[in-house]
Amino acid sequence: MEAKTRGSHAKWIALTALAPIAWGSNYPVMHHFLPADSPLWGAALRALPAGILLFLFVRKLPTGSWWWRAPLLGLINFCVFFVLVYVAAQLLPSSVAASIMAASPLVLGLLGWAMLGQRLNLPTLIGAVCGIVGVILIVGLSTARIDGWGVAASMAALLVFSIGSILTQRWRDDTPVLALTSWQLLFGGI
Template sequence: MTNTEDVLLFGALAFVWGTAFTAIEIGLETLPPLLFAAARLDIAAVIFIGAVLRSRTEWLPRTKADVALILSNGILVIGAHFAFSFLGQSHVTSGVAAIVLSFTPIITPVIAIRLLATERVYGTDVIGLCTGLAGVIAIATAGGSFDGQLIGVALILASAVVFALGSVLTERWTGVLPTTSLHAWSMITGAVFLHATAAVYSGASLLQVTWTPSAVAALVYLGVFATAGGFLLYFTLLTRIGATNVSLINYASPVVATIFGATLLGEEITAATVAGFALIVVGFALCNIRPLWQLTRSTRKAPAGDRPLGRDEVRVHGNVYSTTTDLQTYLQPGD
């Protein structure tokens, strides 16, 4: 990322997705986790619907692949992912939640190997997975007691797994629905899923919760900036710098989350948390050593200003896809 504008966009994305964990922590003081997550998607869905209407783009699903993508994104990538992460963060700090969620790019290839015939397993993948998992365990068992910390980490880890599963499943279908319309439907599906889950889980409704000024501010920030704005920034960067560079957001946003959690909420940054994060980063590097090496070589050989990947290509977990067909199916685990 040599372009100043790209660096600024990356920094903005790291900021909104990192501070989202702080906003979740604030909202969880008075709002039920699942209902809080559902309301966040309500706001984002309205914004995406407005974008679709304004652009007058195709909005009705026309193929079975469109429907499959909407359900996979809405129920797994968005709905279940937010359900587990919001529940998990009610037990752990915002920094810990962001760090454990950064395990997602490590677990994704493992699932892809089982579901996608084009994926292969390498020794570095196995070592990277074990290293990253050791980092998660170090964070989960920090303090030596199997209490709420362990429960919270387990829920956040489940969030990473369902997100990875949904992301891999979307690679099996090629829809024709435009990206904005796909994500509008996905947000709606995720919101409906979370409202139904909240009703079954606790019977809570939006009319029964206590709406404090801080809770409202946290909800608006999450819906408008972290979700709608965050995904807009993400897809802009994806077309400008490629997926390899954008994937580093998984390790920039936890740093932001940890700093803001410590500064605004007084959360403690423990040695175990730092060590666990370091292991997860090493695990990510091992799982992505080949594409990262190729990126480094391409950057060295390419003239200044050239992109490592073509404008119509992105790399998703080691595979190169055309943005004209596959970009619409891929999301990052931004909170």
């Protein structure tokens, strides 16, 4: 029984590791394999196919206020965010872009406090700062020249991502998560 439990835990640990590995590969892949002058196509090619496949799986149309919320969230969470990340990846070394995005827990905490009235406590702040320092220590900082527009794009992506996350949380209801995600991907890709 104990060996079966360990095997189950190992499977979940491996699956959990896939997300950061996939996310961490975004910057080098975008920087080296996508055309530098096509951020809108890069965003569309990331969002639209996933949105179509997910929509074909869930087969549910938006209802009520989701007809305006889903396009807005799709624009924020996928279109604008992906374009800004794409631009940052073209203009910055991957380590710098990743280090800026490592501030997302801190920014989300501050916006959650400002927009949702969520309590921001000391352990959350300490954890966010430790996460930022950890990413910087792991990926290092580049010795290459840092492009100001790339930093601005990366910081804007961080802010857009955080606002989209807060709005998604604020508007959360009993709508199935997969349906909501499919609508956002479709609208963001379009």
